[in-house]
Amino acid sequence: MSEWWTYRPSSFLLFSARTYYRLFELYNAEIWPWQVLALLVGVAILVLLRKPGTWQGRTISALLAASWLWVAWAYLYSRYASINWMATYFAAAFALEALLLIVLGVGHGLVWRPPAAWISRAGIGLATFAVALQPLIGPLVGRSWSQVEVFAVAPDPTVVGTLGVLVLASGWPKWLLLPIPILWCLVSGATAWVMQSPDAALMPAAAALVIVAGGGSVLSRMAPARDASGTPALD
Amino acid sequence: MDEIIKAPPLSRRRLLGALVATGAAAAVGPRISAAQPDAIITRPIPSTDEKLPAVGLGSWITFNVGYDDVARASCAEVMRDFFEAGGRLIDSSPMYGSSQATIGYGLYTLGKPPALFSADKVWTSPGSRGPPQIEVSRKQWNVPRFDLLQVHNLLAWKEHLPTLFAMKASGQLRYVGITTSEGRRHRDFEQIMRTQPLDFVQVSYNVLDREAEARILPLAQERGMAVIINRPFRQGALIDRVARHPLPSWAGEIGCVSWAQLLLKFIIAHPAVTCAIPATTRPAHARENVGAARGPLPDKVMRQRIESLVEQL
Incomplete structure (x- = not known):
């Protein structure tokens, strides 16, 4: 594409907001009642996050990988691509994230050790928001209940839930798992912004929170641990 | 340059339109070019002199509705009213998602209207992918x-x-x-217009975006090329x-x-x-x-009046 700088985000919007959200309506109707199972998957992840150990981490990773793969195939490739040719590439990116979750999360294993209480709260908060609250955002801003976006069914809550889990994780694998969800937050935010959706800031805000938490995590690990008196601990 | 063709027999809706146009014509001052009521303004394609109604139908965004049967039926209704009103040219592109399939559905539903003038684009690289895409x-x-067929955005x-x-x-x-939009690559566009035997060019042009007036539109007249205007309402x-x-x-005064x-x-x-x-x-x-392709058109003075008004709003 030549003179790319002359293009605005609206230049890439190929559909109307009505068509975009109607796609969720048709998708939800076609896959019903699988949303119930998806909700159970979300709840299971939240329960497992309460006491994360090795097998819990592998199970969470497997559930997330299945969710990403489903969204890649059932929504992005099979439906969204009908109105947005770029969705084929999005589907490939989601499938890659699923593969990374299997290799790094199930195979290698994620370590659940947030370095600070606020980071832990941020992670739990994001994951809970994605499963329990994010589906309500659409109806709250005036969209139909039939267009609701559910965790493990629609991309946005799936991404936010995954980001919540990754905020809680430590170790190098999490850094390889973060780029695709964060990039999706920007893509989704730009799409919603161009469509003038009232909740356009939501996904970029989630990404910003994860980046801040990631920075806080790095700083916490770099700083020597101190006891209550301010003396560096010697462990 | 305007050509008038006879319209189909009057329906109630067409009769009302004709009455409005007649009333408007009666009120028209001397600076308005006259046009017969109940006739559609056409323009010749310079390379063949074939006449086209001066308003067509774009499909960007509006016809990209995926597999939504309700929305596709609604688009077919749009096409039906477009043809019934006297329109002919429908424009699309492989870039526009499902728009081409929606048009195909509409044409099938309407029994392949003989008036159709099909305008599409090729939009892929490298060039070897062009024929299969077409x-x-x-x-x-x-x-x-x-x-x-037009080369989309060059x-x-x-x-x-x-x-x-x-x-x-x-x-x-x-x-x-060939096509471009929103003023992109006008220099390259002009160069291609000067060197290639094109029948059509497509550019963005509207009351606020008038860059094409300076060089592209005069060049099209000079080179004998038909001009399609996209983004007439800035999306x-x-x-x-x-x-x-x-x-x-x-x-x-001009029947609007x-x-x-x-x-x-x-x-x-x-005129271009x-x-x-x-x-x-x-x-x-x-x-x-x-x-809008019926009745009188604004002359130079009134066009400037429209420009001034819209710029102030």
């Missing part, structure tokens, strides 16, 4: 051949244009063109901008009953313009848009 597009439209134009000219020479295509933003203001009373018609008449009144292609999701708007 074939996919043709099957989606479900037409035996396209009337017009993408790989050096490779696509020889393909299109060869298709035209072998009878698989009637016209060849709807122009309508949003003016809609909260009352239509000026003097718009009635809506802002959309006033904005379209501004465009098609330019062959056809403007507004897009819409509403059948009534399709009819209203084609209505």
Whole structure:
């Protein structure tokens, strides 16, 4: 594409907001009642996050990988691509994230050790928001209940839930798992912004929170641990 | 340059339109060029002298509705009203998602209207992917051949244009063109216009975006090329901008009953313009848009008046 700088985000919007959200309506109707199972998957992840150990981490990773793969195939490739040719590439990116979750999360294993209480709260908060609250955002801003976006069914809550889990994780694998969800937050935010959706800031805000938490995590690990008196601990 | 063709027999809706046009014509001052009521303004394609109605139908965004049967049926309604109002040219692109398939569905539903002038684009790189993409597009439209194929946004134009000219020479295509939008690559665009035997060019032009007036439109006249105008309403933003203001009373002098018609008449009144292609999701708007190609057009003075007014709003 030549003179790319002359293009605005609206230049890439190929559909109307009505068509975009109607796609969720048709998708939800076609896959019903699988949303119930998806909700159970979300709840299971939240329960497992309460006491994360090795097998819990592998199970969470497997559930997330299945969710990403489903969204890649059932929504992005099979439906969204009908109105947005770029969705084929999005589907490939989601499938890659699923593969990374299997290799790094199930195979290698994620370590659940947030370095600070606020980071832990941020992670739990994001994951809970994605499963329990994010589906309500659409109806709250005036969209139909039939267009609701559910965790493990629609991309946005799936991404936010995954980001919540990754905020809680430590170790190098999490850094390889973060780029695709964060990039999706920007893509989704730009799409919603161009469509003038009232909740356009939501996904970029989630990404910003994860980046801040990631920075806080790095700083916490770099700083020597101190006891209550301010003396560096010697462990 | 304007040509008048006879319209189909009067229906009630057409009769009402004719009465409005007649009333408007009666009130017209001497600076308005006369036009017969109940006739649609056409413009000749310079390379063949074939006549095209001055308002067509775009499909960007509006016809990209995926597999939504309800929305596709609504788009077919838009096409039905467009054809019934006297429209002919429908424009699309493989870039526009499912728009081509939606048009194909509409044409099938309407029994393949003989008035159709099919205008599509090739949009892929490298050029070797052009012929298979054109074939996919043709099957989606479900037409035996396209009337017009354009190189979309000049993408790989050096490779696509020889393909299109060869298709035209072998009878698989009637016209060849190039497109750009929102003022991009006008220098390259001009260069291609000067060196290639194009039938059509497509550019953005509206009451606020008039860059094409300076060089592209005069060059098209000089080189004998038909001109299709995209983004006549700035993707709807122009309508949003003016809609909260009352239509000026003097718009009635040229038979306008809506802002959309006033904005379209501004465009098609330019002597270089062959056809403007507004897009819409509403059948009534399709009819209203084609209505802009009926009745008198604004002269130079009134066009400046429209410019000044819209710039102030």
